[in-house]
Amino acid sequence: xxxxxxxxxxxxxxxxxxxxxxxxxxxxxxxxxxxxxxxxxxxxxxxxxxxxxxxxxxxxxxxxxxxxxxxxxxxxxxxxxxxxxxxxxxxxxxxxxxxxxxxxxxxxxxxxxxxxxxxxxxxxxxxxxxxxxxxxxxxxxxxxxxxxxxxxxxxxxxxxxxxxxxxxxxxxxxxxxxxxxxxxxxxxxxxxxxxxxxxxxxxxxxxxxxxxxxxxxxxxxxxxxxxxxxxxxxxxxxxxxxxxxxxxxxxxxxxxxxxxxxxxxxxxxxxxxxxxxxxxxxxxxxxxxxxxxxxxxxxxxxxxxxxxxxxxxxxxxxxxxxxxxxxxxxxxxxxxxxxxxxxxxxxxxxxxxxxxxxxxxxxxxxxxxxxxxxxxxxxxxxxxxxxxxxxxxxxxxxxxxxxxxxxxxxxxxxxxxxxxxxxxxxxxxxxxxxxxxxxxxxxxxxxx
Amino acid sequence: xxxxxxxxxxxxxxxxxxxxxxxxxxxxxxxxxxxxxxxxxxxxxxxxxxxxxxxxxxxxxxxxxxxxxxxxxxxxxxxxxxxxxxxxxxxxxxxxxxxxxxxxxxxxxxxxxxxxxxxxxxxxxxxxxxxxxxxxxxxxxxxxxxxxxxxxxxxxxxxxxxxxxxxxxxxxxxxxxxxxxxxxxxxxxxxxxxxxxxxxxxxxxxxxxxxxxxxxxxxxxxxxxxxxxxxxxxxxxxxxxxxxxxxxxxxxxxxxxxxxxxxxxxxxxxxxxxxxxxxxxxxxxxxxxxxxxxxxxxxxxxxxxxxxxxxxxxxxxxxxxxxxxxxxxxxxxxxxxxxxxxxxxxxxxxxxxxxxxxxxxxxxxxxxxxxxxxxxxxxxxxxxxxxxxxxxxxxxxxxxxxxxxxxxxxxxxxxxxxxxxxxxxxxxxxxxxxxxxxxxxxxxxxxxxxxxxxxxxxxxxxxxxxxxxxxxxxxxxxxxxxxxxxxxxxxxxxxxxxxxxxxxxxxxxxxxxxxxxx
Numbered sequence: 034x035x036x037x038x039x040x041x042x043x044x045x046x047x048x049x050x051x052x053x054x055x056x057x058x059x060x061x062x063x064x065x066x067x068x069x070x071x072x073x074x075x076x077x078x079x080x081x082x083x084x085x086x087x088x089x090x091x092x093x094x095x096x097x098x099x100x101x102x103x104x105x106x107x108x109x110x111x112x113x114x115x116x117x118x119x120x121x122x123x124x125x126x127x128x129x130x131x132x133x134x135x136x137x138x139x140x141x142x143x144x145x146x147x148x149x150x151x152x153x154x155x156x157x158x159x160x161x162x163x164x165x166x167x168x169x170x171x172x173x174x175x176x177x178x179x180x181x182x183x184x185x186x187x188x189x190x191x192x193x194x195x196x197x198x199x200x201x202x203x204x205x206x207x208x209x210x211x212x213x214x215x216x217x218x219x220x221x222x223x224x225x226x227x228x229x230x231x232x233x234x235x236x237x238x239x240x241x242x243x244x245x246x247x248x249x250x251x252x253x254x255x256x257x258x259x260x261x262x263x264x265x266x267x268x269x270x271x272x273x274x275x276x277x278x279x280x281x282x283x284x285x286x287x288x289x290x291x292x293x294x295x296x297x298x299x300x301x302x303x304x305x306x307x308x309x310x311x312x313x314x315x316x317x318x319x320x321x322x323x324x325x326x327x328x329x330x331x332x333x334x335x336x337x338x339x340x341x342x343x344x345x346x347x348x349x350x351x352x353x354x355x356x357x358x359x360x361x362x363x364x365x366x367x368x369x370x371x372x373x374x375x376x377x378x379x380x381x382x383x384x385x386x387x388x389x390x391x392x393x394x395x396x397x398x399x400x401x402x403x404x405x406x407x408x409x410x411x412x413x414x415x416x417x418x419x420x421x422x423x424x425x426x427x428x429x430x431x432x433x434x435x436x437x438x439x440x441x442x443x444x445x446x447x448x449x450x451x452x453x454x455x456x457x458x459x460x461x462x463x464x465x466x467x468x469x470x471x472x473x474x475x476x477x478x479x480x481x
Numbered sequence: 482x483x484x485x486x487x488x489x490x491x492x493x494x495x496x497x498x499x500x501x502x503x504x505x506x507x508x509x510x511x512x513x514x515x516x517x518x519x520x521x522x523x524x525x526x527x528x529x530x531x532x533x534x535x536x537x538x539x540x541x542x543x544x545x546x547x548x549x550x551x552x553x554x555x556x557x558x559x560x561x562x563x564x565x566x567x568x569x570x571x572x573x574x575x576x577x578x579x580x581x582x583x584x585x586x587x588x589x590x591x592x593x594x595x596x597x598x599x600x601x602x603x604x605x606x607x608x609x610x611x612x613x614x615x616x617x618x619x620x621x622x623x624x625x626x627x628x629x630x631x632x633x634x635x636x637x638x639x640x641x642x643x644x645x646x647x648x649x650x651x652x653x654x655x656x657x658x659x660x661x662x663x664x665x666x667x668x669x670x671x672x673x674x675x676x677x678x679x680x681x682x683x684x685x686x687x688x689x690x691x692x693x694x695x696x697x698x699x700x701x702x703x704x705x706x707x708x709x710x711x712x713x714x715x716x717x718x719x720x721x722x723x724x725x726x727x728x729x730x731x732x733x734x735x736x737x738x739x740x741x742x743x744x745x746x747x748x749x750x751x752x753x754x755x756x757x758x759x760x761x762x763x764x765x766x767x768x769x770x771x772x773x774x775x776x777x778x779x780x781x782x783x784x785x786x787x788x789x790x791x792x793x794x795x796x797x798x799x800x801x802x803x804x805x806x807x808x809x810x811x812x813x814x815x816x817x818x819x820x821x822x823x824x825x826x827x828x829x830x831x832x833x834x835x836x837x838x839x840x841x842x843x844x845x846x847x848x849x850x851x852x853x854x855x856x857x858x859x860x861x862x863x864x865x866x867x868x869x870x871x872x873x874x875x876x877x878x879x880x881x882x883x884x885x886x887x888x889x890x891x892x893x894x895x896x897x898x899x900x901x902x903x904x905x906x907x908x909x910x911x912x913x914x915x916x917x918x919x920x921x922x923x924x925x926x927x928x929x930x931x932x933x934x935x936x937x938x939x940x941x942x943x944x945x946x947x948x949x950x951x952x953x954x955x956x957x958x959x960x961x962x963x964x965x966x967x968x969x970x971x972x973x974x975x976x977x978x979x980x981x982x983x984x985x986x987x988x989x990x991x992x993x994x995x996x997x998x999x
Contacts, residue, residue: 034860038945047874056866059890062731067767072858079857093601095616106606126575127568133788138978142571143787152995156551162994168642171838199838206834210689250542304617305607305839307790330988338980342988348684353693358684360645365786376528378554391535412542433610441608448824
């Protein structure tokens with residue numbers, strides 16, 4: 034029991050100080066019927082590091098790590114190279130084992146990096162202000178819709194057919210319980226939907242994804258204008274933050290709120306979590322934002338310092354009138370994001386984004402040259418949609434057996450729509466090699 | 482500004498603008514000042530080396546590539562130094578006792594970190610074919626088994642991203658079950674919440690479409706049973722009760738409360754934030770609860786990380802289990818698979834929806850399971866015992882100077898108030914800030930709200946007796962100092978921190994939420 038520092042002598046002395054004969058007496062408020070008389074027998078007893086490590090390694094080794102094969106999976110989670118210093122720095126105990134910075138005098142480290150993170154997110158999205166992070170991109174999307182409802186005092190949101198189905202589903206769940214209306218456009222792999230026509234005087238917001246879940250990039254300037262003409266907000270969702278190193282920012286197109294997934298900077302795939310939700314908006318909406326905010330101030334000696342602020346929006350002050358029930362952010366994942374982005378900097382991020390895009394263009398051309406295969410998108414970042422002559426799930430399974438994780442079958446995301454069954458999403462990052470791209474094309478050729 | 486400060490040569494060298502008096506540099510020994518990363522910008526540097534970009538035309542659908550973003554450029558050593566210096570401005574459980582009541586700041590074993598970083602867990606994409614992730618699903622299944630066995634509950638929803646989202650999950654399952662039972666939107670409107678509850682509880686109830694009715698506490702810090710029964714009727718959907726409660730006390734009438742709730746057709750949501758006090762010693766199922774979230778970052782030692790990420794699985798009773806959200810795990814003849822949406826052929830459509838992207842906080846699952854396996858059933862039993870023992874020891878050793886708010890043994894945390902500071906001119910906040918100067922993280926202040934000037938001390942089981950004695954002796958010394966009338970010491974504290982007291986009023990009145998080019 035290596036995590037427990039009390040010795041038997043300590044325990045005896047402490048019980049004597051308290052004035053009870055045994056710890057059991059301290060549990061006297063527990064109904065007798067609910068007291069266990071000893072450790073639960075259905076579970077194993079304590080084990081040393083070696084035994085635990087051996088057992089967990091067995092489980093880990095039953096998985097195929099994405100890095101051990103040619104992997105072209107994206108659809109909202111991207112495998113980028115994370116510099117070694119990121120993981121070293123976030124494991125410093127002063128970051129890892131600190132709590133929410135409620136005592137700012139002894140948590141200036143956390144507070145300063147959150148302030149820097151907020152600035153980076155605002156810059157990246159082209160917005161005026163950002164919060165200290167939310168759970169993930171999907172929850173950030175749902176929170177953005179609820180914020181738009183509060184700001185506009187309307188209760189109808191329009192969701193693009195290019196929005197990731199998980200993001201739709203999380204927003205639908207909130208809509209059911211909170212009580213607001215959703216207008217959901219049909220899946221839009223070709224990128225031809227007209228959302229402006231769905232906006233009316235009751236619409237609180239339109240939610241689009243950039244690039245869309247099918248990889249397509251769009252200029253949303255006209256849509257933003259159409260929204261604003263009806264008093265609605267434009268929410269832009271981004272699931273691949275690296276794209277913002279090359280694409281014009283959502284803010285420059287007129288977005289009012291940006292909700293994004295920050296995993297692709299600093300954070301491992303980790304089978305889907307923990308990730309980090311990015312949330313940015315216009316200054317004038319700041320008091321309607323969900324989640325934590327860090328702000329600059331001065332200390333008693335007049336020196337610059339940082340504190341959590343505007344907490345009158347939050348549940349621990351406002352209780353049932355809070356802007357959301359959120360209590361934590363995604364602190365350590367936000368730290369990984371901000372360190373990675375600091376290492377990249379202006380020049381590195383631009384370079385990384387161009388590299389991803391150029392490699393994706395090369396692969397798209399190679400795949401489009403295969404007989405019976407076409408690429409749907411005319412504009413994309415590092416992910417595009419391929420139409421196959423067969424059901425994509427079968428193709429993906431056949432390629433998995435050949436050591437290639439070829440892509441995400443669109444049917445896994447949109448299982449209800451059989452017309453999409455021959456589509457596959459293919460993502461390329463700097464971690465892919467030319468040999469892997471060739472292997473993908475060869476394997477595709479073989480199974481088709 | 483100090484008269485000896487040399488003129489700044491650039492924005493980033495002007496450390497005296499943010500630094501303290503007394504030294505030329507603004508640093509004070511190991512307390513190193515650090516500018517904002519944007520002020521360290523040296524355009525043209527990069528902290529990464531990337532391969533050249535293939536020379537192909539852009540294919541951005543007619544969009545022009547982005548112009549300047551404004552991010553700073555730095556080399557790798559500068560970045561490492563920046564964050565290392567920032568880290569040194571933080572207090573952490575690795576460095577000392579962190580007795581924040583209701584937060585369970587216990588030791589974070591590094592084995593957990595090592596396990597979560599195995600490529601078989603960390604480098605697995607959530608959309609990989611299920612044949613390539615059977616070990617990950619096996620781990621999720623194993624975690625579910627431990628959580629179900631420890632709580633005695635038949636089902637668990639693993640996807641909630643944090644405790645507050647776990648509350649949402651549990652309350653949404655309750656609403657879905659009521660809607661299903663009544664064949665439409667339930668007519669039940671109210672959720673009963675004790676006044677001592679975490680703020681997340683009422684916020685959650687409202688987010689699920691309910692209104693909140695507050696139940697008062699009795700003079701022993703527990704739910705007032707008569708007041709509770711007076712508010713209980715067929716309009717009540719659920720009660721949300723924290724147990725052990727936020728006063729650090731076990732609710733002795735909990736079984737009776739559960740029975741009464743069930744008798745009117747309502748459900749019992751238990752806030753499991755304080756599960757650490759009873760894990761392995763009491764199974765919540767035996768108390769009659771229907772749903773309870775478990776903060777893996779509290780009870781099961783996953784790191785708090787400066788405010789997340791958390792993980793908040795929810796155990797569910799038989800009537801609520803069918804309403805658990807997507808995705809959920811099912812066993813087939815020879816493998817494990819995830820049911821991800823209502824379109825799955827095996828889904829019966831009762832799942833209430835989806836709470837987050839993908840499948841849950843996998844990295845936290847690995848850490849929590851690593852902790853559970855290390856402790857085992859016997860270790861968890863002992864951990865809960867020691868957590869309660871430590872809290873009672875703190876209470877016993879402070880009692881003569883700082884009377885506890887409620888008599889009798891506490892569970893995992895000891896609650897005090899500011900009665901004994903009356904007429905000293907020193908308040909709870911002053912004691913907390915002075916503790917910082919003594920080298921300790923303060924206790925939770927001013928929560929629960931039902932107690933005036935609350936001081937809530939949760940030492941956890943991972944503090945040694947020596948560590949507790951040092952903390953207690955310092956706190957006793959401070960209380961004596963307050964009683965001796967040295968108010969100036971407390972008003973000015975902390976003195977020895979990287980920053981002294983910060984002006985939170987200014988921060989809120991004129992919010993500066995980002996850096997801007999000067």
